[in-house]
Amino acid sequence: MQYIVHENEIELRGISDFDPVKIFESGQCFRWNPAPDGSYIGVAMGIAASVRSEDGAVFISGGEEDFKNVWYDYFDLGRDYSEIRARVSIDPYTTEAAEYGKGIRILAQDRWEALCSFIISQCNNIPRIKKIIEALCRLCGDRIEFRGEDHYTFPSAEKLASMEPEDLAPIRSGYRAPYIISAARSVASGETDLEALSGLDCAMAIKELRRLEGVGEKVANCAVLYGLRIPTAFPVDVWIKRAVEEHYPPDFDPSVFGDAAGLAQQYIYYYIRSSNAASGH
DNA sequence: AAACAGGCCTAAA
DNA sequence: TTTAGGCCTGTT
Numbered sequence: 001m002q003y004i005v006h007e008n009e010i011e012l013r014g015i016s017d018f019d020p021v022k023i024f025e026s027g028q029c030f031r032w033n034p035a036p037d038g039s040y041i042g043v044a045m046g047i048a049a050s051v052r053s054e055d056g057a058v059f060i061s062g063g064e065e066d067f068k069n070v071w072y073d074y075f076d077l078g079r080d081y082s083e084i085r086a087r088v089s090i091d092p093y094t095t096e097a098a099e100y101g102k103g104i105r106i107l108a109q110d111r112w113e114a115l116c117s118f119i120i121s122q123c124n125n126i127p128r129i130k131k132i133i134e135a136l137c138r139l140c141g142d143r144i145e146f147r148g149e150d151h152y153t154f155p156s157a158e159k160l161a162s163m164e165p166e167d168l169a170p171i172r173s174g175y176r177a178p179y180i181i182s183a184a185r186s187v188a189s190g191e192t193d194l195e196a197l198s199g200l201d202c203a204m205a206i207k208e209l210r211r212l213e214g215v216g217e218k219v220a221n222c223a224v225l226y227g228l229r230i231p232t233a234f235p236v237d238v239w240i241k242r243a244v245e246e247h248y249p250p251d252f253d254p255s256v257f258g259d260a261a262g263l264a265q266q267y268i269y270y271y272i273r274s275s276n277a278a279s280g281h
Numbered sequence: 282a283a284a285c286a287g288g289c290c291t292a293a294a
Numbered sequence: 295t296t297t298a299g300g301c302c303t304g305t306t
Binding site: 123124125127128131132172173174175176177 | 300301302303304305
């Protein structure tokens with residue numbers, strides 16, 4: 001993959017499997033929103049940015065330093081997704097889902113942000129998850145300016161560790177507030193070392209994360225896949241559960257996808273959600 | 282109005 | 295080990 005440095009953005013030329021819409025609308029992240037001009041604007045890793053695709057090229061705002069230090073990893077640009085798509089396509093259903101979802105990538109998000117975001121996600125729909133997270137960032141994240149607008153970074157675990165659940169009342173997260181604070185304290189104190197967990201195998205990482213209040217099987221799988229970048233995680237929410245029940249035998253085991261299980265899940269999720277777009281939005 | 286939303290926790294079999 | 299009910303809140 002080659003890139004060209006422009007004055008205020010990086011151009012990715014000849015890149016395959018990078019569709020901003022599919023990446024940002026496949027339910028893995030909550031802080032990227034479509035702008036009137038068709039680009040997506042969001043805040044990740046403490047940086048506000050704009051991403052758009054045009055004539056087969058992708059443009060990411062910012063300079064070469066941010067691109068090399070942050071966005072290259074965040075967008076998982078070192079991975080060959082066409083190769084993974086081929087490996088995922090082991091049966092007619094995932095083959096169809098993978099073709100439909102071509103362009104999806106799994107973002108390597110900030111570990112704490114992913115964990116916290118999916119704690120918030122439980123028993124909520126995506127619009128409300130985004131609303132709560134935005135309010136959280138506005139409440140106690142750092143303000144940054146981008147193209148004349150105010151944006152807010154995701155608050156650190158340390159910052160949230162110093163707060164009480166009641167302090168989160170303005171974000172209207174309900175019963176999740178104590179979970180957020182409790183997880184933040186565990187991470188900030190080092191009791192839960194997310195970076196260290198990244199090096200564990202999937203099952204062990206999930207087991208460790210499940211010790212946190214408000215982190216069950218589903219949330220742990222999401223935190224492991226999107227935050228700890230462990231590709232074998234296979235989060236099962238109600239939609240995936242439906243798809244699996246419908247298209248696979250009762251003894252289905254996602255390990256048949258090998259280390260592409262997470263991406264297989266992502267294709268299936270995007271596929272089933274798109275065909276049911278009427279609900280949930 | 283009552284049920285549900287990308288679950289989790291606790292209590293009870 | 296599995297199952298039922300409750301939970302903050304917003305929306306339909």
